Amino acid sequence: MLNAPVGDWARFIERDRTRAHLTKEGCPVTYEELERLAPPGVQAELTPEVFADKHQRALAEVERLGAVVRNARLDTLIVVGDDQKELYDDDNMPAILVYRGQTIRNVPLASHPGPDWARAASAKYFERDVPRDYPVDAKLAEHLIAALMEDFDLSCANTLAEGYGEGHAFGFVHNRLLAGMTIPVLPIFLNTYFPPNQPTPGRCYRLGQAIRAAVESFPGDARVGVLASGGLSHFTVDPELDGRVVKALREKDARALAALPREQLNSGSSEIRNWICMAGAVEHLALRHIEYIPAYRTPAGTGTGLCFADWS
Template sequence: MARIVLGIGSSHTPQLSTTPDWWEDHAQRDRRNPELLGRDGELHIFDELLAEKSWNIDPSRLTPQVWADLHGRAQTAISELGRVLAEVDPDVLLVIGDDQEELFLDDGTPTFAIYWGDTIDDFAPDEHKQEAMPAGLRAALWAAHNDTRESYPVPSKLGLHLIESLMTEEFDVAQLRTQREGRSVGHAFTFARRRLMGDRVIPLLPLLINTYYPPNQPSPRRCYLLGRALRRAVENFPEDITVAVVASGGLSHFVVDEQLDRRVLDGLRNRDFESLSTIPRRYMRSGTSESLNWIAAGGALEGLTMNLVDYVPAYRSTAGTGVGMAFAVWR
C-alpha cells in the first residue's frame, strides 16, 4: 500500500528567488496594482494602504541590511526543505499548487484538476513574452523554468487512481493527460522541481486548485476536506510506494498579513479543522489565496506532525506590501 511519508510547505514568490536589490522593483509593481488585498479582507490601491496608518511599516524594517537578513533566512529555509526531501527520498512528489494562466486560460479553469499524462513539460515563456515582463519577474524566472524544454515524469497510475477515488468521494476533479500547445506546467509545480529536488528528478504529480480566479474558487473548508480525501486515496493505492505532499505558494501577499498567516500556520500545526475551515472567503483572494494549497495539504497530512522551519514576513514597502514567506515540514 502507498504511504504519505513527508509533507513540505514552501512559498514560491519571485521575491524569494531574487536578491534583495530587486525587492524595490517588486514594491514598484505593488504601487501599480489596483487590487491589493488589505488586512480587512478588502481590495485597495497602494495609496489607500498608506492612508491606513495602523498598517504602515516602520522604514527601519526596509533597510538593505534587514532585507539581506530576511533573504538569507529564506534561502536557509529552502535549503533545509531540500535537505529533508533528499533524506526521505520519496518515490512520488504530489504537488498541490495553483495555475496562473499557464495550463488554463479563459477556455476553461476548473476548481480542482489532476494531470496524469506520462510526462509533463516545463519551458520558459518565449522571448517576446519575457521582454514584456517586469524586470523583477524576469530575474526570478530561473526558479520557475529551465532554459530549455524539460519533461518531468508523472506517476500516471497514481494520478488516475486519485481522480477515480476523489470522484467516488464526490469531488468533481478535471483530468488532463496532454498539454495544449504552448502551455507549460505552472511555476507552482516547477518551483518544486527547480528549488527543492536538487539533482534527482522525482516523479511529479500536479494537483491544481483554482485559488486565484473567480468565480469558482473553493472555500478553505472544501480544500481541507479535499486533502483528507487525498490521503485516503493515496493509502488505498495498491502499489508499495512512498509519497511526499508539497504545498506550493503563499502565504499572504501582496500585503503581508501576519495575523492571518499565524492563524493558518497554527491551524495546520494543531490540525485545527474548525479554525482553518472558517477563515472568511474574502481573505482567500489575490496571492493570499495560495494559502488554500497549504490548507489542502494540511488535510492530507493530518497523520504527520508539522514543524515550522521559518516564517519570514518580508515587507517591501511602508504600505505593508510584500510576502509572508513560510516554510514547513511534516514528518
C-alpha cells in the same frame, strides 16, 4: 521574492505601484490607499539590514526544505499548487484538476511584461535553454481520480497545449526544491485565485483528507509525499491572518482552517488554500518544523508572508 537577489527586493515597488491590491479585509484598494493604511512600524522593515536578514533566512529555509524532500526517499511527490492563468483561463477554469499524463513539460520563459530584473526572477521557475519533460506518476493519478470522484467533481488532463509548460507553482518545485533530482510528481491544480469557483477552505481540507485516503488504498508500498506550493498572505502582508494559519497548523485545528474568511483568501493570499489541502493530507503526521517570515518590501506594507514547514 525567493527568486530575486536581496538587492532587488526594494525594486518590487515598481510593480506594486501599478498592480491591483486588496486590504487585509479583502477590499479593492490602490497602492496609495494601502500606503495610508500601512502599519506604523513598516518603515523599519525596509532597511538593507532587515532585507538581508530575511533574505538569508528565507533562502536557508528553501535549502533546508529542498533537502527534506530530496532525502525522503520518495517514489512520488504529489504537488498541490495553483495556476495563475498560465495554463487555464476564463474559458475553462477548473476548480480542481488532477494531471494524469506520463510527463509534464517545463519550458523556458518566453515573454514577461515587467522590467528585466523581474523577468530574471520569474525565469528561475523555468528551464533555462530548452524544454524538459518531467516524469509523472500516471498510475497513481488514475487511482486518485477514481477514488476522488466519489465525493469531488474533478477535471483531469493528460497533456499540455503545444508550446505551454507547467506554471510557476510547479516549476519552483522542479527547479528549486528538487534541484534537478528526478522524482515522479503528481500535479494537483487548485483554482485558488479566480472567482467564482474557488474551492472553499473546508472543501480544500476535505480534499487533502481524501487524497491521503486514496494514497493509502493504492496497492504496493510506495513512499508518497505531499507538497503545498505557495505563500501565505500577499501581496498585502497580513501577520494576523498568517498567524491564524500557522497556529492552526501547529494545533491540527481543521475547524480553524475551514473557518478562514474567504474574502481574505484572494489575490496571492488565496494560495493559503494549497496549504489547507496539504494540512488535510498530513493531519496524521507530526509537524517537525515551521518558520514564518513576514517579508515586507514597500512602505505600503506589500510583500509576502513566507512560510516553510515539514511533517513526517
